[in-house]
Amino acid sequence: MDRFAELKAFCTVAATGGFSPAARRLGLVTSSVARLVDALEGRLGAVLLNRSTRSVTLTDAGRTYYEEALRILERLDAADEAAADGAAGVLRVAAPVTFSTLYVAPILPALRARHPRLTLDLRLDDAPANLVDEAIDVAIRIGSLDPQSNLVARKLAAHDRVLCASPAYLAAHGAPETPIALAAHDCLQFAFGAGRRTWRLQADDSNADAEDVEVRGVVHANNSEVLRQAALGGLGIAMLARWLVQRDLRAGTLVQVLPGYRVNPGPMDVGLYALYPASRRNSTKIRAFVDLLAEHLAAQDLGDHPSAPSA
Template sequence: MDRFAALNTFILVAHTGGFSAAARELGLATSSVARLIDALEEKIGAPLLNRSTRKVTLTEAGRAYYEKAVKILSDLEEADNTAAARSSEPAGLLRISAPVTFTNLHIAPLLPELTRLYPRLEFDMRLSDATVNLVDESIDVAIRIGAMEQQANLIARKLSMHERYICASPTYLAQHGRPVLPEDLMKHNCLQFAYAAGRQIWHLQSGARMEEVQVSGNLSVNNSETLRQAALRSMGIALLPDWLVHADIQAGNLIRLMEKYQVNPGAMDIGIYAVYQLNRRGSSKIKAFTDALSIALLDAQSSRNKHK
């Protein structure tokens, strides 16, 4: 039995919750996947999976084994990456997690040039506006936007500053009036990004003064492009990133409101970060990708600043 193949198969079965789903990703027959897991359990002498007609779950021993198996394969990949970084150009599969709209605007345009520069580099893009677990999802690098808490097992490289604007369409403002003070927002239909369940608080800072406003509205959505489209169609006031609405504001399709305030749903110290596991810090493929994205973001920021 190929132990590394068995470990990889076990991790995939645990992640997908079934033999059939794992088999599809591996390009194997379901029976072959089942035999690999059976052989692994026989070798270990303990059941790793609870099998049912609906879903496969980890046993108590399986959960402990899963954590160790993930680390083993992660360490092996890091060893490969380190050796490759010393002897050749970035190569292999790079698994990236990133927000949907941000990827379409800022990452997708980089991919043709990156593949031209590094023809042996492959990309597996996992697009979601939710925060993913890098280990559980086998992600090499995640792009995250907002405040970043330091974690012992992760490196967070700040790629760019990040700013959010309060904005609305001219039509909405003509119909409902223009908010001037933070408390005025409570009288308006505030379109919200679904950061979490429960009430939404916008923090507005001007100089040393910080104010909190509880906003409400008839739309909450976990995708910034959908929120932008709602604002453009005069549904209400939205809090959106500068990199998404700068062109709309320049064209007059959206009006930036309360410009003297810095506004965020949470902390004011925010940015665009590349996050990866500590044991990936020597990866040449992560460095090639994050370097290119950082340069592109800084260029875009510089261009927006010229037109403010």
Template structure:
């Protein structure tokens, strides 16, 4: 039995959701995938897959075996690519984890140019706001927004991550713009939804700290919905500059309390360290030319300051 061929077949069947789609992607007959997985199960003495006429699913043993097999293949691929890259341009599959809204606005528009510059790199994008495990999900590089937790991951700062409070000109024409953070307590605020329902905006200015409980006509767990409501004149909103920079530049939204640093918080929560937009990768990816190519490319596209902050 060719162990690596069997592992590739097993992992592909799991990731594609069946023998037929895995075979189609590889341009092979389904019977060849069946033989490889049968041989793998026979060598291990356990069943890895539950099979039916409609689908396949992992057995208990398969759930334990799959992430290890996938990681082994990823490490082999990385080792092969490392050698190949030493002899030529960056190449191979690059699996990237991206926050969905940020990616749609500030990464996917640049991908055609990246793909043209690096035609030997095969991009595999995972666009989700969930914080994925880089090892388990075989992620080469992840883009994360906000303050970072302590970890062994290598982080490269791509841009600052700032929030501002803003509203439409129509709303500010009907309601005096706040001069101090306390002024927003009685104003309509469009707020991000936390599970516990607590909604506070925090403002810092030097050593001064103001934490204001806010309320208003809309709360949502999706920032783009809050932006649309603000554009329609329903109140103040606190959003990251990468999301509202264009609207501010066009005069569709006007920042307020610009002398203060704004953030969302819960009562008693510690003041977070400097926040940013970072590229994260595992220490064993430090020398990867395809990772460096992607990170360098995005940092150059964003600029210093990032293009979305230049009107602020």
């Protein structure tokens, strides 16, 4: 039996947590995937997966083998790219939904034109993806990152947030002139975990201390586009990413509130990043996608957009 097919089947089962999802990803029937993994275990004389009716997990031996097998598949993928002399094959990208609608979708025609042999598999979800477990090549992350030796984090743009409201809301309720005045307004809040109900503001003067302001409001949502629509509808003041509302601000359908302040729900050092495995830093297809996205974001005037990746 094909040893490469065995490795790929095993790694996909381990990444997806089951034979059925692995079969769907590989385009095979479940029984074929099971036979490939059984053949691999039989050839090795070792049990690599714990199987139950509810889940499939790695044994200790399976975890060690999985890490080595992934390296083999990554090296083979790199060799294929080098031989193909250009970006080719399947590139799996995980990214937030609204961001992808606004900034990833528009680059698809150019990506196709530049790299016709590249197939893009987009996984859109606002929850962070696990690159290893989900076999993701590139993940787009928004926020602050802790350095990880096994990942490269390339900053694509700043992730400035702004406070904004519709002209109608401000005409009816007035514009707050100080951070503490936000407490008297309807504030449209992103549904963060742990019931966070504070906004952090810091005057543009870099020596100023940040202020945490308790806010209230009748609309909470775990989707920023919903909050944008609520703000446009005059329901209150929202804290939203500049990349989401800059067109509204330019059109005047939303107005920035407290423009002399930086705002964020937590740490101020946030950005928009492309994450990919350190072992894939020379991947042609990863570089093709990330470079094009970085070019597009730079043209949108979203803030700083350093080009040098960091591990």
